[in-house]
Each structure stands twice: as structure tokens, then as C-alpha cells.
Amino acid sequence: MNEIEENKKSRMYWLVYVSLILSAIMLLAHGLDVSAVARLSTRLGGTILFSAIFIIVGRDRPMAIAATALLWIAFLITVFN
Numbered sequence: 001m002n003e004i005e006e007n008k009k010s011r012m013y014w015l016v017y018v019s020l021i022l023s024a025i026m027l028l029a030h031g032l033d034v035s036a037v038a039r040l041s042t043r044l045g046g047t048i049l050f051s052a053i054f055i056i057v058g059r060d061r062p063m064a065i066a067a068t069a070l071l072w073i074a075f076l077i078t079v080f081n
Helices: 003-010 013-031 040-058 062-080
Strands: none
Touching (some): 013 040, 040 062
16 A cells, blocks of 8 residues: 555544534533533543544544643633533
């Protein structure tokens, strides 16, 4: 296989896209005071769960780490807001 094709397969942009969607949902739900995410433990549990999934699926690739970082930034915004 060509080295460029291997490099394209190793990129996992979908992890970042899913992370952005989940972060947006978390921030919107917090802003609209949706009762399902009103508790800190619910947001923390969701953040830990999806972070674990991203790291396991991404196998410590930079995209997985970036996706996890985006999710944790959204969590911190909801905590300090």
C-alpha cells in the first residue's frame, strides 16, 4: 500500500466531528437548562465515557487526543459558567 494512502487511513477526523457534536449538545443543553444534564455528575459521567471511547477507538492517535480535549473543554465551560 502506498504511504499516502496509509496516512489517510490513520487520520480519524470523524472522532473530532463526533466530539464537536457532543460538545455542542452539552453546551446547548446547559444553556437551555435541560434537566437531563443539569447535574454535574451527569455531565462528568458523559465526558468520561466518551473520552474513554475516543481513546480506545483512536488508539492514542493525535486525532483521538484532540477529540478528547475538545470534549473536556466543553465540560469545563459548563462547570465554570
